[in-house]
Amino acid sequence: MSSDIVVWEWLEDNGLFFAYEPKTSNEIEKASNSHSTVSVDVRHMRYVIDPNTKQQTNRDTGMTRQIRRTVLPCTSAFARGLKWEWQDHRPWRPYAAELVEEIDEAHQRGDNTLNLSLKHADMPYEIDFRNMTQVNIQTHYWRSIRTQHLSGSYASNVTTLPSSVPSPSSSLSKSAQSFAGPSQASVAPQSGSVIGASSQPMRRKSVAWKDCPHGGISSSANSQTQNVSVSEAMSLHTQKVENGSTEVCAVCQNNLDQQSGFGNGTDVVELNKCKHTFHLECIEATYSHGVKGGCIVCPYCNTLHGIKTGDQPAGTMTYSRSHYSLPGYQGHGTIEIQYNIPSGTQYSEHPHPGQQFTTPGFPRRAYVPDSDEGRSILFLLVEAWKRRLIFTVGRSTTTGADNVVTWSSVHHKTSNNSHGSHGYPDPTYLERVRSELETVGVSDDWQ
Ligand SMILES: [Zn+2]
Ligand SMILES: [Zn+2]
CATH class of the missing domain: 3.30.40.10 (Zinc/RING finger domain, C3HC4 (zinc finger))
Known part of the structure; x- marks a missing residue:
């Protein structure tokens, strides 16, 4: 009766794949078998899914995500009709597909707890099945978790197509990126999805600060904008x-x-x-x-x-907290943000496609206070980074050098002490940067 199942999954910005609901997954599988695309609605968003190029495109924003097809054994949680979720402030959110199976296995074994950080260094969580919670080992903040029945069941893996559990693409993404050159990456059959993949996987569930590991998180921006005609x-x-x-x-x-x-x-x-x-x-x-x-x-x-996106090249953003106070923010710690962008070749959207760009001054550091206001700015900056709005490629207004990565329109404090306009104290800075972010479309109601 039970057999291996096919589950289609999409890649989130946090480097983890999440499973489509059975109904959607089965539609994608059908489209895959007939080499066609399929339109689906997921939580009021409209997507076109192309199983052949392994891409999901948001029909309203043009934003694309990598998708993949996995085959799971009949013993897996998904095959048994179960999903695992954790609770955010209000809604329940699904665990990433790979975590679902890990959690489910431990639960099936009858384990009391599962320490996720043993396998995932950047996930400081322990799951306690006795009271169905997920506890942050560092902050002791806990959230409820639950298991639910799926609506519908996933299609059986009856086709003879090779199962495409993807090989880790992190090494590929670099080379694909440097070969992308001036022509459109989407021409190459594989590159769209490869470039869309995070060049450095990170594990992050939400931007709620309580969940942020103290060591910082990293976020990779897509390396090229998907053209909307x-x-x-x-x-x-x-x-x-x-x-x-x-x-x-x-x-x-x-x-x-x-x-x-x-x-x-x-x-x-x-x-x-x-x-x-x-x-x-x-x-x-x-x-x-x-x-x-x-x-x-x-x-x-x-x-x-529409949602404004920029031309910031691929790279990583990380941040960490320290107890040191910025001038003007006594009693609060400091959040240090680090941006790293390696030099590379300009894409078609840059001023001189095909030419090299360099990244003087990287990694670049910036500072915000670890206060309510500062943290909310941090989260907006993370969103702006994902939309590729923090840096741009062009001529530096300070050095005059051309073909370099420079700050875009959102001002940063690059010094953590009194250092003229680049440092603190500056009582109106957070207010100003908030309005700069709003100008490019990044505000608290971006979700
Ligand atoms: Zn006109
Ligand atoms: Zn107008």
């Missing part, structure tokens, strides 16, 4: 309007009832959110000039339409 971006964020207006187009300065300065089109569109109007060709030109990640920034009022 001009026409797709236009259809997502603009609407055609009558072009009878005599107003001036803020892009080309021609009247809207005349031709666009970027061609001879007279079509006029309105941006969905801010309602400002432009020549269609002018908005298309503006979009094509930037990082084509699916976000249109209104040339008139800077309102973001």
Whole structure:
């Protein structure tokens, strides 16, 4: 009756794979067998899943994630119709697929506890099955855990396709990245998923500070933006309007009832959110000039339409806490953030595709106080990093050197003591950086 099952999983930013629900997983398996793609809804988000290129694309944002197909034995938790979850502030969240099996095995053996940190150095948790909790070994903070029945069951592994439990791609990602060069990475069949994979796996469940290991976490940014075509971006964020207006187009300065300065089109569109109007060709030109990640920034009022992403090259962000107080924040510790980006070859979205870029001054360090406000800024910075908004490639305004990785528009405090504008005290810094982050679309309600 029971047989091996097929479970499709997606890769989260924390380097762990999570299982799709059986219904979705089975749809993906079906699409895989017929070499087609499938549209699915997961928690109100719409995705297109291509099992052949192993990619999940968010239909609204264009963001892609790597997916994979695993075959699990009939004795596994998933095959027995069970899942394991832990509780965040409100919702229950699934454990990563690989942890589900580890937890389930220990539970089946009748163990009282399971110390996850023995196998995963960066997961300082002990699970206690007697009271169904997960305790942070360092902070003693605990959360409830539970096991639940899956709705539906996973498809049996009846096809003769080779099971594609992926080999660790960390070594691949570096080489794929350096070969990506000026051409689009998505042309190569494998590279999309490989590049999307974290170059340095990290294990993090949530950004809740109580769960953050004191040693710091790392986060890898995707190394290249998935292009969203001009026409797709236009259809997502603009609407055609009558072009009878005599107003001036803020892009080309021609009247809207005349031709666009970027061609001879007279079509006029309105941006969905801010309602400002432009020549269609002018908005298309503006979009094509930037990082084509699916976000249109209104040339008139800077309102973001879609999620803004940048062109920051691949690298890692880590942070750690210390008891030392920053000037102006006595009584609080300090969070030191470290960014590391290795030098490499510019991608198509950079100023000089194919040329080298260098990373002078890296690893770069920045400091925020370990206060409520400072920690909330830290979490916003993590999000900005994931959206590749912290650094950019271009000419340094301080040294004049070209083809270097430089800070983007979000200011950092690179000194942990009185050091002019780069250090503390600076009573309004956190407020300023919060508004800089908001300008690029990263705010507390980003989720
Ligand atoms: Zn115009
Ligand atoms: Zn506007």
